[in-house]
Amino acid sequence: MSSDAGHLWAAIVAMAASTYATRGLPFLADRDSRALSLLASGAGPLKMLGPALLAGLAAVTVTPSVAHACEANRLPVYLSALFATLLVLRSRPDAGLAVLAGVAAYWLSLTAL
Numbered sequence: 456m457s458s459d460a461g462h463l464w465a466a467i468v469a470m471a472a473s474t475y476a477t478r479g480l481p482f483l484a485d486r487d488s489r490a491l492s493l494l495a496s497g498a499g500p501l502k503m504l505g506p507a508l509l510a511g512l513a514a515v516t517v518t519p520s521v522a523h524a525c526e527a528n529r530l531p532v533y534l535s536a537l538f539a540t541l542l543v544l545r546s547r548p549d550a551g552l553a554v555l556a557g558v559a560a561y562w563l564s565l566t567a568l
Contacts, residue, residue, distance in 0.1 A: 466512045473504055532568060536561035 524533040539560030543553040 462515050463512075466508075466515045470508045470512060473508055477504065529565075529568075532561060532564040535564040 521530075521533065524530050536557040540553045540557035543556040544550070547553075
């Protein structure tokens with residue numbers, strides 16, 4: 456397993472563990488538990504845990520692909536897919552449609568160049 460794959464799996468395991476901790480463990484806690492009230496309130500240090508883990512996973516996933524695109528002189532292809540994704544997200548808040556647009560733009564750019 457390569458180093459990048461190891462980092463990706465570490466990020467996935469960390470995300471799964473934190474998701475379990477914030478979603479599954481409250482069912483095991485007493486109703487009067489301080490930890491349960493902290494999780495239920497949506498405030499405090501755990502408020503940003505989910506977005507932070509998603510940003511970390513995105514960084515681990517995207518950074519090597521951008522570096523590879525730069526090395527292979529495929530940065531315009533990568534940027535066209537990114538632009539198409541962002542354009543669709545700006546016009547419609549539909550993540551699935553945005554991903555499809557990005558994949559289609561990547562393919563079209565790859566075959567055109």
